[in-house]
Amino acid sequence: MPLDTLVTTWAQPDPAALIDRVHREMAAQELAVAARPGPALDCDTGIGMLRFRCAPEGLRIEIEAEGAGNLHMLRESLCARLDALAGQPVALQWEGAATPQAGLPPNVRIARVLARRRVTPRFLRLRLGAEGLAPFARSGLHLRLMIPPEGRAPVWPRLGENGRTIWPEGADALHLPAYTIRAIDAEAGWLDVDIFQHGRGRTCRWAEEVPLGAPVGLSGPGGGWLPGGSDWLLAGDETALPALARILESAPKEARGTCLIEVQSPEETQPLTPPPGVTLRWLCRDQGDPDLLAALAEVPLPSGPEAFLWFAAEKTRTAQARQLLRAAPGVEKRQRYIGAYWTETHS
Numbered sequence: 001m002p003l004d005t006l007v008t009t010w011a012q013p014d015p016a017a018l019i020d021r022v023h024r025e026m027a028a029q030e031l032a033v034a035a036r037p038g039p040a041l042d043c044d045t046g047i048g049m050l051r052f053r054c055a056p057e058g059l060r061i062e063i064e065a066e067g068a069g070n071l072h073m074l075r076e077s078l079c080a081r082l083d084a085l086a087g088q089p090v091a092l093q094w095e096g097a098a099t100p101q102a103g104l105p106p107n108v109r110i111a112r113v114l115a116r117r118r119v120t121p122r123f124l125r126l127r128l129g130a131e132g133l134a135p136f137a138r139s140g141l142h143l144r145l146m147i148p149p150e151g152r153a154p155v156w157p158r159l160g161e162n163g164r165t166i167w168p169e170g171a172d173a174l175h176l177p178a179y180t181i182r183a184i185d186a187e188a189g190w191l192d193v194d195i196f197q198h199g200r201g202r203t204c205r206w207a208e209e210v211p212l213g214a215p216v217g218l219s220g221p222g223g224g225w226l227p228g229g230s231d232w233l234l235a236g237d238e239t240a241l242p243a244l245a246r247i248l249e250s251a252p253k254e255a256r257g258t259c260l261i262e263v264q265s266p267e268e269t270q271p272l273t274p275p276p277g278v279t280l281r282w283l284c285r286d287q288g289d290p291d292l293l294a295a296l297a298e299v300p301l302p303s304g305p306e307a308f309l310w311f312a313a314e315k316t317r318t319a320q321a322r323q324l325l326r327a328a329p330g331v332e333k334r335q336r337y338i339g340a341y342w343t344e345t346h347s
């Protein structure tokens with residue numbers, strides 16, 4: 001698919017200082033792989049490039065991505081950051097790819113719940129049907145579900161005149177949890193999401209109760225693609241299981257390494273088929289198996305250009321894992337995916 005480009009200039013007295021600031025933020029949050037050609041900044045976000053340059057009139061920003069959806073998502077997140085930097089909404093004139101200014105945002109689809117199946121005692125699989133799913137089959141493993149408020153007709157996000165997304169608010173606000181696309185057949189018009197029934201969330205209840213045929217919004221895709229390299233260390237809890245399952249199923253046959261998955265009990269394990277060089281180890285909490293981080297610390301870290309480190313779990317454990325995995329020698333940021341998939345709130 002050809003790449004689309006959007007360009008704007010933000011009138012600013014000191015664009016070089018702004019570029020420094022954006023670079024520092026991105027580095028701190030590991031949001032993108034950045035390069036600094038001179039006073040400029042190039043960021044590879046995984047779904048497209050952001051390029052920042054000093055221009056006589058201010059900060060010149062170029063967004064390059066494949067497809068209207070990716071372009072829109074990049075512009076949305078960039079504009080939100082610029083608004084935060086400025087402390088108020090920033091009005092920018094964009095040139096380049098034609099961008100729609102009404103209707104559904106190009107990264108949004110309205111799906112219907114086609115089927116529900118119990119995969120294990122605590123995992124439900126929902127099959128969601130929609131048109132135009134091709135972009136969801138590449139460049140990002142994840143999406144956001146857009147679950148309408150109970151008992152109200154859904155109000156979906158729409159584009160404003162400036163091309164930015166207007167989200168429904170108040171009683172119409174949507175619940176927007178992130179989920180992994182466990183499987184997808186874009187041509188047939190469906191994708192599967194596996195929903196862990198942790199028992200405390202709105203999505204758990206919705207997944208149990210939503211009538212077949214009910215609408216649900218999908219926004220995405222995003223959040224990282226399949227790992228590169230062939231020397232892997234993969235680990236996560238139940239929320240990471242759908243992504244790990246998809247990664248193992250799509251792994252190149254030469255992949256080797258270790259995959260650790262922590263679940264509550266042996267009934268929660270799934271029949272996954274890693275390539276022969278990858279050892280899959282299930283850690284069952286109720287069997288006294290080592291905790292995910294303890295087990296991770298025991299595995300030798302892969303190193304060098306073929307290494308890939310992948311971890312996702314609760315936020316605090318993810319921060320601990322990040323410390324551990326950063327020690328891998330000769331592993332660059334683009335060779336790591338470390339995600340906080342949920343936050344313990346003790347509610």
Ligand SMILES: Cc1cc2nc3c(=O)[nH]c(=O)nc-3n(C[C@H](O)[C@H](O)[C@H](O)COP(=O)(O)OP(=O)(O)OC[C@H]3O[C@@H](n4cnc5c(N)ncnc54)[C@H](O)[C@@H]3O)c2cc1C
Nearest residue numbers: 177178179180196198200201202203239242342343344345
């Ligand atoms: C990129 C990405 C991909 C993800 N993919 C999947 C996936 O494929 N399948 C999946 O099941 N989850 C996945 N998750 C995790 C999921 O988004 C969170 O668990 C989310 O909080 C679920 O929303 P909710 O409406 O159930 O709960 P929320 O409304 O977010 O939270 C309600 C309460 O539930 C608690 N809670 C949330 N998650 C858990 C949990 N796992 N265990 C115990 N308590 C919890 C919170 O602490 C809070 O107290 C993913 C997250 C990310 C960021």
